[in-house]
Amino acid sequence: MGSALYAGIxxxxxxxxxxxxxANDIANxxxxxxxxxxxxxxxxxxxxxxxxxGNMQVGRGVEVSDVETQFGPGSFxxxxxxxxxxxxxDGFFIVKDPNGTSYYTRAxxxxxxxxxxxxxxxxxTVQGYNLFGGNQNSISNIDLTNIQSAPETTSTFxxxxxxxxxxxxxxxxxxxxxxxxxxxxxxxLSVTYEQTASTGVxxxxxxxxxxxAKSQSYNDLKFDSTGKLTGMxxxxxxxxxxxxxxxxxxxxxxxxxxxxxxxxxxxxxxEGATAGTWTVTNDGGYTNLSxxxxxxxTVNIDxxxxxxxxxxxxxxxxxxxxxLTIPTRTLSAESAxxxxxxxxxxxxxxxxxxxxxxxxxxxxxxxxxxITDYASAAVINSTSNDGYASGTLQxxxxxxxxxxxxxxxxxxxxDVAQLVLANFAAPEGLQKEGSNLxxxxxxxxxxxxxxxxSSGMGTIQSNSLEQSNVDIATxxxxxxxxxxxxxxxxxxxxxxxxxxxxxxxxxx
Numbered sequence: 001m002g003s004a005l006y007a008g009i010x011x012x013x014x015x016x017x018x019x020x021x022x023a024n025d026i027a028n029x030x031x032x033x034x035x036x037x038x039x040x041x042x043x044x045x046x047x048x049x050x051x052x053x054g055n056m057q058v059g060r061g062v063e064v065s066d067v068e069t070q071f072g073p074g075s076f077x078x079x080x081x082x083x084x085x086x087x088x089x090d091g092f093f094i095v096k097d098p099n100g101t102s103y104y105t106r107a108x109x110x111x112x113x114x115x116x117x118x119x120x121x122x123x124x125t126v127q128g129y130n131l132f133g134g135n136q137n138s139i140s141n142i143d144l145t146n147i148q149s150a151p152e153t154t155s156t157f158x159x160x161x162x163x164x165x166x167x168x169x170x171x172x173x174x175x176x177x178x179x180x181x182x183x184x185x186x187x188x189l190s191v192t193y194e195q196t197a198s199t200g201v202x203x204x205x206x207x208x209x210x211x212x213a214k215s216q217s218y219n220d221l222k223f224d225s226t227g228k229l230t231g232m233x234x235x236x237x238x239x240x241x242x243x244x245x246x247x248x249x250x251x252x253x254x255x256x257x258x259x260x261x262x263x264x265x266x267x268x269x270x271e272g273a274t275a276g277t278w279t280v281t282n283d284g285g286y287t288n289l290s291x292x293x294x295x296x297x298t299v300n301i302d303x304x305x306x307x308x309x310x311x312x313x314x315x316x317x318x319x320x321x322x323x324l325t326i327p328t329r330t331l332s333a334e335s336a337x338x339x340x341x342x343x344x345x346x347x348x349x350x351x352x353x354x355x356x357x358x359x360x361x362x363x364x365x366x367x368x369x370x371i372t373d374y375a376s377a378a379v380i381n382s383t384s385n386d387g388y389a390s391g392t393l394q395x396x397x398x399x400x401x402x403x404x405x406x407x408x409x410x411x412x413x414x415d416v417a418q419l420v421l422a423n424f425a426a427p428e429g430l431q432k433e434g435s436n437l438x439x440x441x442x443x444x445x446x447x448x449x450x451x452x453x454s455s456g457m458g459t460i461q462s463n464s465l466e467q468s469n470v471d472i473a474t475x476x477x478x479x480x481x482x483x484x485x486x487x488x489x490x491x492x493x494x495x496x497x498x499x500x501x502x503x504x505x506x507x508x
Contacts (some may be wrong), residue, residue, distance in 0.1 A: 003060060004496045007044075010491030012063030014041055017064045018482045025470045026479075033074070033107030033436050034468035036475075040066040067436075070426050074106075074469035075459055082397050083110040083118065086466040089458020090422035092438065093450070095124035096141070102127075104422055104447070106466055107436035110349035116145030118404075118417075122435050128402065128419040129451075139449065142404070142417045147393045149408035151184025155354045156339070158362040159191060160369030163202050164378040167195040173378040174392035179208070179359070180387035187271030189385070192452060193221070200224065201233070201372060206361065208344045208353070214362075216342040223373035229363070232340070239325045240315075266327040267301070281323070299324065353387075388412060398462035402452040421457045422447035 012484060018039040029035040063458050076086050085108035085424040087093070092104035103124065110126055113119045118126040118141075125141040132147045167173070172194045179189035187209050193202045206213045220233035268282035269291055278291040278299070288305035301311040308405035339360035344353060353359060362368045369382055391410030398404055402419035424430065428445060429443025453459045 003058065004111060005493060007059065008489045008492035008496065010044060010063060011492065014039075014062045014064050015482050015486035015489060017067075019479065019486070021067055022475050022479045022482060026472070026475050029468050029470045029472060031436065031468050032108075032109055033105060033466050034470065035072075035074075035106070036070045036468070036470045038068050038070055040068060046437075049439040059181060069430070069432070070430055070469065072469050074467040076464045077467055079463055079465055081111070082184050082463055083112070083393065084108060084463055084465050085110060085398055085419070085457040086461045086464040087421065087452075088461050091423045091452070091457045092427075092447075094127040094139075094420060094422050094447075095120050095122070095437070097122075097124050102447075103433060103437040104135075104430065105436050105438065106486060109465060112144060116143055118142040118144065120436075122437070124437075126419065127406075128417055130417050130419075131415050139420055142419070144393060144396070144404075144406070144416060147406060147416055149388075149391040149410055149412045149414060151180055151182070151390045151410075152386065152388050153182040153351075153353050154179035154189070154359055154385045156360045157189060157383070157385035158367070158369040159371060159383055160381035162372045162374050162376060162379050162381065163193050163195075165200070165220075165223075165373045165375040167378070169195050171195045175380050175383065177385060178384035179353065179385055180389055181347055181349075181353045183349065184388060184389040185347075185349065185351055187347075187353070191361075194408060196220070202373070206342045211345060214345055214357075216340060216344045218337070218340050221373075227372045227374040229371055229373075232337070239327075240322055266325050268486075269299070269324045269326070271322065271324075284326075301326070307314060337360065338368075341451035363395065398460055400453060400459040400461070402460050418451060420449050421452055423448050423457060424448070430437075 019043075021037050021039045025036045031274045041062050044060035044063055068339055073088075085093070087106060087108070092106060093108055095103050095105060098101065105120065107120065109121050112449050113123065118128075120126065127139055128142045128163075129136055129138070130140060130143055157177065157179065159177075161173075161175050163173055164171075174190055174192045176188055176190045179187045181187060188399045190207050190210075192205045192207065194205075195202055202223075203219055204216075204221055205219070206216055218232035218234050222227060222231045222233060224230045257278050266282065267280070267284040267286065267289065270281050271277070278290055278293075280291065283289045286303045288303070290302045290305050292300045292302070294300050294309075297315040297317060299311075299313040299315065301313070302308055303310045310325060313324065315324075339362055341358050342361055344357050344359065346357060347353060363371070367384075369384060384493045388410045391408030391412055393406045393416070394409050395407045396416065397407070398419070402421070403415050404417040404419070405413055406416040407413050424440075424447055425445040426443060429441050429445070430438040431441050431444075433439045448455070450457050
């Protein structure tokens with residue numbers, strides 16, 4: 001008879017433990033990443049009334065055999081924090097405390113601390129790969145300090161603009177954009193267009209920080225009657241012939257590009273008997289052309305007798321009795337190339353721009369911006385180039401594979417880190433450590449670590465947090481059954497007590 005009391009007491013204890021588990025689940029209904037628990041019971045070894053092992057066994061009560069964590073997924077809540085992460089599938093985030101002890105969690109409430117480390121709400125560092133510098137193949141604290149985007153020198157530029165077809169000869173229009181050297185220094189890259197006397201032909205002169213390019217393979221742009229670019233003209237170097245003196249003429253410097261008509265003949269000069277005087281043997285169509293020599297070994301040409309120096313030709317020595325031929329632009333337009341190489345002088349700080357000082361002007365290639373010659377206001381529509389300055393990390397975003405992508409102040413993006421996940425053969429064997437953390441045990445087995453989305457690992461949902469998987473309705477039902485079981489076991493005890501009282505009263 002007395003065993004009923006102990007069976008009733010065991011029932012009270014078991015129901016009380018179940019109620020503790022239910023209460024803990026309900027208390028954590030809003031805890032990020034919390035996993036509900038289920039209480040399992042087992043009967044206590046029965047006693048045999050007859051010494052046999054058959055139907056004469058009577059139970060000794062109940063005991064709690066297991067409190068098992070349920071690792072089913074919780075719902076996701078959207079947040080405004082890009083480093084908040086939820087795991088869609090299996091796996092746990094890995095974090096380490098200051099002592100280097102590893103813990104595992106489904107709570108992805110992450111932020112950057114003052115040292116630039118990615119940490120959870122406990123201040124424990126999130127583990128993964130750092131993809132900027134260091135050992136990129138070693139799992140360590142994700143550290144986003146001192147990450148900087150390296151500069152890229154401008155090697156190609158493009159211009160989208162309209163040149164007003166109604167512009168008078170000599171009228172100019174300039175486009176400017178910022179270009180970058182190999183050290184990330186910024187420079188003003190400009191192109192000045194000047195309307196020539198020929199319809200639909202504009203000269204183009206590139207300059208860097210106001211200094212004209214040393215050379216560019218094409219100098220004039222040719223537009224058709226619909227205002228579309230059809231070809232380019234080029235300037236060829238001056239040539240020298242005559243008395244056999246070793247004289248070399250440099251490439252003509254065209255000061256007033258818009259004043260150059262498109263002529264089919266070159267300008268041919270011959271030095272006269274008096275040093276510094278010249279005879280024009282072929283004016284190339286420039287009837288008012290005059291020649292002078294302002295400094296030694298420099299020929300100055302005024303095409304129209306207006307006093308302007310339109311062309312300068314440097315000579316290595318005096319010409320003597322030789323003949324100097326200066327080609328003007330030809331009337332035959334060449335097919336538009338994809339790029340126009342433009343060569344700039346060496347920069348003073350040792351930095352370089354382009355490739356060996358050569359920057360390509362993308363006129364007709366893939367992604368090229370369009371230049372037109374319509375009879376409307378000259379305007380810059382857009383400019384582009386592939387250079388940029390150095391930049392510091394401005395913001396981050398997390399991809400589904402755990403890659404942390406950084407956005408930099410120079411407009412560039414780069415992969416800076418990658419989260420890793422851990423999984424276990426028996427996650428139900430993990431030990432709860434509090435603060436949304438789990439610890440490894442012999443029962444759980446050792447962790448298998450890999451990147452999200454591989455080897456059975458779940459993927460990452462950024463700007464999201466996994467909520468508790470506690471089902472309130474289920475917990476309320478469990479609470480009712482636990483309460484009923486507790487009451488029934490209490491009634492067993494009171495009934496057994498009454499039976500014992502009745503037995504004692506027999507003596508009276």
